[in-house]
Amino acid sequence: MSVPVEPSSVDPSRNGSVPATEPAGDTGILRPHAEDAFAAELAALAARDDRPRPARWRLSPWAVATYLLGGTLPDGTVITPKYVGPRRIVEVAVTTLATDRALLLLGVPGTAKTWVSEHLAAAVSGDSTLLVQGTAGTPEEAIRYGWNYARLLAHGPSRDALVPSPVMRAMAEGATARVEELTRIPADVQDSLITILSEKTLPIPELGEEVQAVRGFNLIATANDRDRGVNELSSALRRRFNTVVLPLPETPEAEVEIVSRRVGQIGRSLDLPAVPDGVDEIRRVVTVFRELRDGVTADGRTKLKSPSGTLSTAEAISVVTNGLALAAHFGDGVLRAGDVAAGLLGAVVRDPAADRVIWQEYLETVVRERDGWTDFYRACREVTA
Ligand SMILES: Nc1ncnc2c1ncn2[C@@H]1O[C@H](COP(=O)(O)OP(=O)(O)OP(=O)(O)O)[C@@H](O)[C@H]1O
Ligand SMILES: [Mg+2]
Numbered sequence: 001m002s003v004p005v006e007p008s009s010v011d012p013s014r015n016g017s018v019p020a021t022e023p024a025g026d027t028g029i030l031r032p033h034a035e036d037a038f039a040a041e042l043a044a045l046a047a048r049d050d051r052p053r054p055a056r057w058r059l060s061p062w063a064v065a066t067y068l069l070g071g072t073l074p075d076g077t078v079i080t081p082k083y084v085g086p087r088r089i090v091e092v093a094v095t096t097l098a099t100d101r102a103l104l105l106l107g108v109p110g111t112a113k114t115w116v117s118e119h120l121a122a123a124v125s126g127d128s129t130l131l132v133q134g135t136a137g138t139p140e141e142a143i144r145y146g147w148n149y150a151r152l153l154a155h156g157p158s159r160d161a162l163v164p165s166p167v168m169r170a171m172a173e174g175a176t177a178r179v180e181e182l183t184r185i186p187a188d189v190q191d192s193l194i195t196i197l198s199e200k201t202l203p204i205p206e207l208g209e210e211v212q213a214v215r216g217f218n219l220i221a222t223a224n225d226r227d228r229g230v231n232e233l234s235s236a237l238r239r240r241f242n243t244v245v246l247p248l249p250e251t252p253e254a255e256v257e258i259v260s261r262r263v264g265q266i267g268r269s270l271d272l273p274a275v276p277d278g279v280d281e282i283r284r285v286v287t288v289f290r291e292l293r294d295g296v297t298a299d300g301r302t303k304l305k306s307p308s309g310t311l312s313t314a315e316a317i318s319v320v321t322n323g324l325a326l327a328a329h330f331g332d333g334v335l336r337a338g339d340v341a342a343g344l345l346g347a348v349v350r351d352p353a354a355d356r357v358i359w360q361e362y363l364e365t366v367v368r369e370r371d372g373w374t375d376f377y378r379a380c381r382e383v384t385a
Helices: 039-048 061-069 087-097 113-125 149-155 166-173 192-199 252-269 279-294 313-329 337-348 354-367 374-384
Strands: 102-107 131-133 145-147 162-164 176-180 201-204 209-212 218-224 241-245
Touching: 039 061, 039 113, 061 087, 061 113, 087 102, 087 113, 087 241, 102 113, 113 176, 113 218, 131 166, 145 149, 162 166, 166 176, 166 192, 166 201, 166 209, 192 201, 192 218, 252 279, 252 313, 279 313, 279 337, 279 354, 313 337, 337 354, 337 374, 354 374
Parallel strands: 102 218, 102 241, 131 176, 176 218
Antiparallel strands: 145 162, 201 209
């Protein structure tokens, strides 16, 4: 569960450019929920937020957008950017949550759909855990409610025997529910969301009752448009959503910033020794990813074949994180080409036949000729051979 954030918990002595970002104390938790990891930032925002808040929102829409995009509060508290991308996208997503339409975050893999959904729920409701993970086997109970069979058999159907789904709890509490990978859920199960989203009620015929959503309830779904298209959503359900498409990072600089920032955070949570000066290697990884993804070199001169993998920002983050671990434990503490080469190969060559040819061609025609990339070329050759 999330920890309720009271504005009074803000340290009034906090001023200057103090980032309010580090998790409070070491709880030993490998990956704290967003509302816990960024509790200090959320509290600082809540304390200074004098704009109108929709019913049961912890923050105003403006403050939620600031939490996601980052900024500096008048007293100097730094809010770190969580999402790097067009401001308008975040503003539309946040405002949607204040309307009677649900929010569908759509995009290719690794464009931060899950990440944005978690942070939105944390900022709006202070709780990102009301989550249904969509799979091909998600049953209707995961969206509506189930039963505790021991109690059901002993006492018959009653509220006591009912096991509410995260969506039902969000309705009762006026909070934000999350559904991950909506389009992977079978169509008939998806359709159980229609009544919830249009009538804002969840009938329990066994008890002759219903749960009516209280103000503040809304739902964020994510869907991957590489998996199975959004076309798989019935049009009745699609009309209940505002769709926001999350793009791949527009510029190489933005992508380098995202990777550096996330790698830094992940490295700290894994207790990896800090590796300075990694940015040159990060820039090369991002360049390789972008060129192969776009099918053309950065200067626009050479056309390339794209491999079958998605080569998303998320994958660049894991290639660099692995590289950092190698550099820290087996290298000289500086991230070098040799530390990222193996990870890079693994990310690019998914299909051992076709992708390997594409990769080798890229190495020989582009990487080999590039000024200052000799070490990188050698390291990649070494693991490819
Ligand atoms: N524009 C961005 N701004 C900030 N972080 C980003 C951005 N793009 C990707 N990331 C990072 O990439 C990682 C993966 O993102 P996430 O898992 O949310 O992707 P996803 O879109 O849900 O992918 P999938 O479709 O595979 O579920 C996160 O750690 C996130 O921080
Ligand atoms: Mg996801």
